[in-house]
Amino acid sequence: MIFIQGVEFKSVPDVGETLLIADMSSNFCSKPVDVSKYGLIYAGAQKNIGPSGVTVYIIRDDLVGHARCVCIHCLAFSRLLSMIFSY
Numbered sequence: 001m002i003f004i005q006g007v008e009f010k011s012v013p014d015v016g017e018t019l020l021i022a023d024m025s026s027n028f029c030s031k032p033v034d035v036s037k038y039g040l041i042y043a044g045a046q047k048n049i050g051p052s053g054v055t056v057y058i059i060r061d062d063l064v065g066h067a068r069c070v071c072i073h074c075l076a077f078s079r080l081l082s083m084i085f086s087y
Helices: 077-084
Strands: 002-004 007-009 021-023 040-044 055-059
Antiparallel strands (some): 002 007
């Protein structure tokens, strides 16, 4: 199911080769999701699985490491992953 401005769609749209990104804040962990259909899934965890401010990202492997130089550090996921796994 897909939400657009609070509207939930019953199926995932077929977008061909276009990158599909979903905000699943409202329904994250409420049902199984085929993550292979998405390039990026993000969710504000405070609605379903955690405290306010926690955000969940599920990112397709081939998208990590291709951020443009103008991308702010908190959205350059390869930088975040290297920091997380360096501990």
